[in-house]
Amino acid sequence: MIGVADIEAAQARIASTIHRTRTEHSESLSTTAGVPVHLKLEHQQRTGSFKIRGATNAILNLSDDQRAKGVVGVSTGNHGRGLAFAARQNDVRCIVAMSQLVPQNKIDGIRAQGAEVRIIGQSQDDAQIEVDRLVAEDGMTMIPPFDHPDIIAGQGTLGLELIEDVPDLSTVLVQLSGGGLVSGVAAALKARSPDIRVIGVSMERGAAMYACQKAGKPIMVPELSTLADSLGGGIGLDNAYTFQMTRDLVDDIVLVSEVEIAAAIRHAYWHEHQIIEGSGSVGIAALLAGKVRPDGETALLLSGGNIDMALHHRIVSGEDVDVTAGENNA
Numbered sequence: 001m002i003g004v005a006d007i008e009a010a011q012a013r014i015a016s017t018i019h020r021t022r023t024e025h026s027e028s029l030s031t032t033a034g035v036p037v038h039l040k041l042e043h044q045q046r047t048g049s050f051k052i053r054g055a056t057n058a059i060l061n062l063s064d065d066q067r068a069k070g071v072v073g074v075s076t077g078n079h080g081r082g083l084a085f086a087a088r089q090n091d092v093r094c095i096v097a098m099s100q101l102v103p104q105n106k107i108d109g110i111r112a113q114g115a116e117v118r119i120i121g122q123s124q125d126d127a128q129i130e131v132d133r134l135v136a137e138d139g140m141t142m143i144p145p146f147d148h149p150d151i152i153a154g155q156g157t158l159g160l161e162l163i164e165d166v167p168d169l170s171t172v173l174v175q176l177s178g179g180g181l182v183s184g185v186a187a188a189l190k191a192r193s194p195d196i197r198v199i200g201v202s203m204e205r206g207a208a209m210y211a212c213q214k215a216g217k218p219i220m221v222p223e224l225s226t227l228a229d230s231l232g233g234g235i236g237l238d239n240a241y242t243f244q245m246t247r248d249l250v251d252d253i254v255l256v257s258e259v260e261i262a263a264a265i266r267h268a269y270w271h272e273h274q275i276i277e278g279s280g281s282v283g284i285a286a287l288l289a290g291k292v293r294p295d296g297e298t299a300l301l302l303s304g305g306n307i308d309m310a311l312h313h314r315i316v317s318g319e320d321v322d323v324t325a326g327e328n329n330a
């Protein structure tokens, strides 16, 4: 598995490409939670999310031959954007395949970073078939969004920064989808301070890692539309790293509803002056809804800010936005 030495190496490797984002104390959330609450402003990262950390680390670890043939990825958006940016920085060809469920603003974001975009099918799995073809026929290297040592180590650099900013950290809330973020962050934090409690936060609609941990193994979990669209998708039946790291390092997993996610986006805007996407807001959602009992210095990540601004406007204006309309309200 990935350890703190790998994460420190990633930190040195990616330092000149990424922003070292700030951590801010939140007055309003500290009052609500009854403990000091700190926000890591990672939505202000280049490309709008932390995904650039792992992607840059992976690109910089390619051999000369791999660099020459280029990279491919499947993405709900932010990984594609981070990968495209990292590839262009290093003059590497990049193709990103994604499903029709991905919102237009995310597709535009990836094209703007200079990558080729291919839209294939109704799910991440359909897009994966195109990626497998590019790997087999053109010799391109697939860079997955979470289940890869370089990705996990890159995302883990967030944990090193966080504990530098808040040395007495006691509870940390981390977004949880495929688990690359929480695996890296928890590995970094627990190496520095073993008693830190790491709590994963997912949305109720399609919480794949949560379902897999309950089942005791990777299983198929249906993908549903949600305001936290960057947290959608499965963990892979052949998961090699993040299932086990999540099991070993994450103390608890909590789930938040669509209404709670919308409330958190609203709170971030009106009380913290931050524009964040649904996935970026689930830590705030969990605190506001009282789903975690924070203990001591508490931190959460604002992991991304790539939201359609018309949607954001409707949410912060108080409109009752339902992105799940027309689907099973499972």
Ligand SMILES: *Cc1c(COP(=O)(O)O)cnc(C)c1O
Residues within 6 Å of the ligand: 049, 051, 078, 079, 145, 146, 175, 176, 177, 178, 179, 180, 181, 182, 230, 231, 277, 279, 280, 303, 304, 305
């Ligand atoms: C990808 C992503 C996550 C979840 O990261 P995983 O490594 O898949 O668990 C959280 N927030 C945002 C904004 C993301 O883009």
